[in-house]
Amino acid sequence: MNDDIPAKTLPRLDESLLSHLPPFSRLDRRQIRAILDQATSRRYAAGVAIFDEGAPAERFYMLLDGYVRVVRITSAGEQVTSLHIPAGQLLGIARALGRDTYPATAVTATESIALSWSMQLWSSFTAQYDGFATESYKTIGDRLGEMNTRIVELATQQVEQRVANALLRLINQTGRKVSKGIEIDFPITRQDLSELTATTLHTVSRLLSAWEKRGLVISKRKRIIVSDPHALVLLSEGQH
Amino acid sequence: MNDDIPAKTLPRLDESLLSHLPPFSRLDRRQIRAILDQATSRRYAAGVAIFDEGAPAERFYMLLDGYVRVVRITSAGEQVTSLHIPAGQLLGIARALGRDTYPATAVTATESIALSWSMQLWSSFTAQYDGFATESYKTIGDRLGEMNTRIVELATQQVEQRVANALLRLINQTGRKVSKGIEIDFPITRQDLSELTATTLHTVSRLLSAWEKRGLVISKRKRIIVSDPHALVLLSEGQH
């Protein structure tokens, strides 16, 4: 499960890694240097767990590169993805909400690089570094909003609309422009998409096939390009 | 929509109102006095909105008595209840997450009483009062966990299980012991319950009727008593 490349691979981390990221953007070079010097850097292969639901929340992370899926596993063994986290965001910040275990599992969707700090540093970070707490809570606020949206979607929308919405959200958050449209920037299977939309991989496959015939998307294995986002928006609103 | 009883009805608020509530429990009498003197107290009739989704977050609230439903309304006009808030909790604390509008509408389920403060006081409260911020964030953490649970439920469970779970959660949070079992402490219609479980009032009605025949619940209009919680737990796990 774990990775073969040891921690602290990168000899010395550059300040520019963090200086433009919201939680750190108000800090000066010296402060960022201090933060980096306390950080552990680590590479994760695709598909490995950075931390597990229920485990003691010992470290918090800043995802520098890659994508992470936040998943929960039901007692019946089904997986439900509750969030996607792109590079540049904090994760595992349970402590900010007074928890001492991680509330969900974080799995890399691609090969990823993350910095991490001991959770004991959390309170000194929030105390010392201006804007760090505020920005962290903003991130949590955004995630809360996103979860709220997912609840409403699950509660009121048809499968087709949910899948269309999920696709739109993914290209918004992590889309990359390519010649034929906008591509989701990391490998994503029908299974992943079904876990994100609370349906089965079969149904997702059928939908994507239908959409491909109508020219809305182009999909190869693990890759999806949205060529007509506007049409997807219509679908997400329930039009056919 | 609004209420006829003016603010500041209660001549002078007693410190004991707040002293045992988590966000204030670590404070001394003098501090609580100061907080109370800045508060506005107001009574709300059942079924009125304390604040509306999207409105500027001008005040934050402490619910002293009653119950509040946090709802969102979809573009199609359907309501989805995302949380129930019992007395003793803060609400409308959008600001803690860096938002300047309320992310959802708060509607009273019963006649309720709440204190409120101008949102401008938020930062001074968190700065001055020990434990206030921590406890507030803990509340948010709990709500996040609850929402997460709802997502997983919506994603993986059958209607019957979801309704059973909702009922169990309600009696846990707001149950009152009566001779024949545990009663939900505020009026709740089939419609409310259907909005909480993402189904129709018809289905909820059928389920409750069936359960009543089997002796698991007793229900009159707007009132539900759970007489066999354990059987409901089994149902919520998928047994029949």
Added chain:
DNA sequence: GACAAACTTTGTTTCAGCGCAAACTCGGAA
């Protein structure tokens, strides 16, 4: 270049729960 594993597609069957419709009941207002 063959094999296995992972991922995807497509067909068929089944049924939970929704939509629609109608009737019933309770509790308060007048």
Added chain:
DNA sequence: TTCCGAGTTTGCGCTGAAACAAAGTTTGTC
């Protein structure tokens, strides 16, 4: 006391999407 509206119950038909099943395709590995 009657009336009315809000809340509830129940029946029935329909359908979206899950379950089941099986075959096809891509990719990496030895």
